[in-house]
Amino acid sequence: ITPDELGSDWQEGKVHLPLETHLNGALFGAPNAGVDMTFNFFELIAHAAKTRQLGAGCIIGSGTVSNYDRSAGSSCLAERRMLEIIESGQATTPFLCFGDTVSIAMQDRNGMSLFGTILQKVTQQDASQTK
Incomplete structure (x- = not known):
């Protein structure tokens, strides 16, 4: 997707839309990707271009949203x-387990998918396939 396709949701080199993450079908979070982004995409690209073509x-x-x-x-x-x-002295959210699924997607204000859905399932590696 290009910045012009985002319209007013592209501001100061950032996409200002929620990134929806689901864990096993339940909403895990939908933080706004642009609100608290430390470095905008212009800065990220310039930094990456310093060390590679x-x-x-x-x-x-952009890292964690x-x-x-x-x-x-x-x-x-x-x-x-x-x-x-930090808040309570212990983590209450469990680590992912075999069979868990995580999906990540972003939609525009009309509900249209911007980049499709990233969908991953945690699976156990078949020991016979390891070297």
């Missing part, structure tokens, strides 16, 4: 567990 089709990731206001939840299991430890 970038060309058409390169994918630049979260907000200072935690009411929208999280998009990162490790971050949620860390915040629980």
Whole structure:
């Protein structure tokens, strides 16, 4: 997707829409991707280009999506567990287990998917396939 396709949701080099993360079908979080983003995409691309050649089709990731206001939840299991430890001294959210599924998606204001859904299932590696 290009910035012009995002319209007013593209501001200051950031996408200002919720990133929805589901764990086993239940909403885990939907923080706004642009609100508290430390470095915008212009800065991320410039930094990456200092040490490698970038060309058409390169994918630049922004890292964990979260907000200072935690009411929208999280998009990162490790971050949620860390915040629980800070708040109460122990993590209450369990680690992922075999069979768990995680999906990540972002939709525009009309409900149209921006990049499809990333869907992953935790599976156990077949020991016979290891070297």
